[in-house]
Amino acid sequence: MTNEDNKLVAERRRKLAELRAGGFAFPNTFRRTALAGQLHAVYAGHSSESLEADPVEVLVGGRMLTRRVMGKASFATLMDRSGQIQVFLQREVVGDDTYALFRSLDLGDIVGVRGVVFRTRTGELSVKVAELTLLTKSLQPLPEKFHGLTDQEVRYRQRYVDLIVNEDTRRVFEARTSVVQFLRSYLNALDFLEVETPMMQMIPGGAVARPFITHHNVLDRELYLRVAPELYLKRLVVGGFERVYELNRNFRNEGISTQHNPEFTMLELYMAYADYRTLIDLLENLLRGLAAHVLGSTRVTWQGREHDLGQPFRQVSVEEAVHLHNLSLDRTRMRDVAYLRGVCGTLGIPVKEGYGAGKLLIEIFEKTVEHQLVDPTFVTGYPAEVSPLARRSDADPFLTDRFEFFINGRELANGFSELNDSEDQAARFRAQVQQKEAGDDEAMFYDADYITALEYGMPPTAGLGIGVDRLVMFITNQPSIRDVLLFPHLRDAGG
Numbered sequence: 001m002t003n004e005d006n007k008l009v010a011e012r013r014r015k016l017a018e019l020r021a022g023g024f025a026f027p028n029t030f031r032r033t034a035l036a037g038q039l040h041a042v043y044a045g046h047s048s049e050s051l052e053a054d055p056v057e058v059l060v061g062g063r064m065l066t067r068r069v070m071g072k073a074s075f076a077t078l079m080d081r082s083g084q085i086q087v088f089l090q091r092e093v094v095g096d097d098t099y100a101l102f103r104s105l106d107l108g109d110i111v112g113v114r115g116v117v118f119r120t121r122t123g124e125l126s127v128k129v130a131e132l133t134l135l136t137k138s139l140q141p142l143p144e145k146f147h148g149l150t151d152q153e154v155r156y157r158q159r160y161v162d163l164i165v166n167e168d169t170r171r172v173f174e175a176r177t178s179v180v181q182f183l184r185s186y187l188n189a190l191d192f193l194e195v196e197t198p199m200m201q202m203i204p205g206g207a208v209a210r211p212f213i214t215h216h217n218v219l220d221r222e223l224y225l226r227v228a229p230e231l232y233l234k235r236l237v238v239g240g241f242e243r244v245y246e247l248n249r250n251f252r253n254e255g256i257s258t259q260h261n262p263e264f265t266m267l268e269l270y271m272a273y274a275d276y277r278t279l280i281d282l283l284e285n286l287l288r289g290l291a292a293h294v295l296g297s298t299r300v301t302w303q304g305r306e307h308d309l310g311q312p313f314r315q316v317s318v319e320e321a322v323h324l325h326n327l328s329l330d331r332t333r334m335r336d337v338a339y340l341r342g343v344c345g346t347l348g349i350p351v352k353e354g355y356g357a358g359k360l361l362i363e364i365f366e367k368t369v370e371h372q373l374v375d376p377t378f379v380t381g382y383p384a385e386v387s388p389l390a391r392r393s394d395a396d397p398f399l400t401d402r403f404e405f406f407i408n409g410r411e412l413a414n415g416f417s418e419l420n421d422s423e424d425q426a427a428r429f430r431a432q433v434q435q436k437e438a439g440d441d442e443a444m445f446y447d448a449d450y451i452t453a454l455e456y457g458m459p460p461t462a463g464l465g466i467g468v469d470r471l472v473m474f475i476t477n478q479p480s481i482r483d484v485l486l487f488p489h490l491r492d493a494g495g
Helices: 003-021 036-042 048-053 097-102 152-157 159-165 167-189 230-239 277-295 318-325 338-346 359-370 424-439 448-456 468-476
Strands: 057-070 072-079 081-092 110-119 125-136 213-216 221-225 241-251 263-272 299-302 305-308 312-315 377-380 402-407 411-419 461-467
Touching: 036 057, 036 072, 036 081, 036 125, 036 377, 048 110, 057 081, 057 125, 072 097, 081 110, 081 213, 081 461, 097 125, 125 299, 152 159, 159 167, 167 241, 167 468, 213 277, 230 241, 230 263, 230 448, 230 461, 263 468, 277 299, 277 411, 277 461, 277 468, 299 468, 312 318, 318 359, 318 377, 411 468, 424 448, 461 468
Parallel strands: 081 125, 312 377
Antiparallel strands: 057 072, 057 110, 072 081, 110 125, 213 221, 241 263, 263 461, 299 305, 377 402, 402 411, 411 461
16 A cells, blocks of 8 residues: 555545544445436436426435535435446535535445436436435545556455446456356256255265365364265265256365366256266257357357357367377377377376376377367267266277367366266276375275265266356456456465
8 A cells, every 4th residue: 555545544534533523323224215227227218307397206325436526516426236326416405514524525435315316417317415424434545537446466356346446347247146047047947956065075076186175173084175066966866866956166276377266166967867968968058048148149259259159069079189189199099008108208298107098198188189179169088097987988988978068278067977887986986096095186085985875776867067167257258267256266465
């Protein structure tokens, strides 16, 4: 904070002290009868004459964003949750004391007014004030009008200020709410049941990721913030909830970037008597409907590139994609461990001793292909080695019935036909444990209770996870995940 800012804060504190001495106590008796947006909507077509002939008294309240004092008359702009409305004060109407109070107010103060709706000489819909009440004294000055809050770091750290002064920011988060509401409505209409599963788990599972660890004092044991709700949701499918979903937070102790936040919102759904192809169709239709609902069109622009979600989405397998983007590779050796290790070495990809052909292939895919998947693309045929919870392909046991959905070079969703063979699942868990013992801190634990659940029998099922934050980024044309999180995790200031 600059010396000038310190002076401004000191002056506001002085004013508050005077107000307190006069009996000001942050009153909470004012009740609004109208919002700014409602007034503009209802009276948009009313002339000055009609408003004068049939006066409408309202009580409006909000934060004062602008003020213009002109001797015996003044204007101000108030902002509430719906928008902005201009108010007009005349000293002869409100009295000397109220007018003096108004002149002493600062931008950012929250006030309530009683008055009648009218139009100014310039035609602007306004409220002619009869009474004015200071509700909250703002001690911190708002950012300067014409430059606003432009420092991106400050906008993330002080989102409350960002929301006050940047309308575009408010619109992004209003759109986020619309996205979430649509997801729920879409699935509810398909007879899915929304559920809640544990955030703190004895065994983290459902994804290959590094968990956050905490300690439960009463149980005297370590617990883990969940990396995914998958294994609990599939327990519910075993129990007879054949269509379930959860829209909630996951936690992964990984990096912070424009695409990653340690806690993030996921939509996970499970559908019995369905396979991954069913979910490819569901996801394509969902995204098409979402764009139309939020944007009014299936055409979505993200960072200068337009995508028409009304067109069929592309489908390609992992092996096909690796070959298409690495034409020099030998297509016949995509499962040759020694060959793939050599390719990784040439590409500068670090590999561990235990990596098999499937893991090596995915490392090459992530290095050379993912960022080039700009158009909406379903990538299928993921190796079983990197898909410990997915059903093996009947046609090719090296692969699983799995897909990931990419757009703009970013993974947006992951889905597969679920593995419901308890013995195969147990073997894959054991393989994950071996990887963990070999130093892979992202590998899964052995979940004995989940194996028991599968032994009771889970019907053929398909599951889908959608990264809601990345989805909102796409729909709202935001380049960073921090732009769609109200309070993103950040490194220490200056760190």
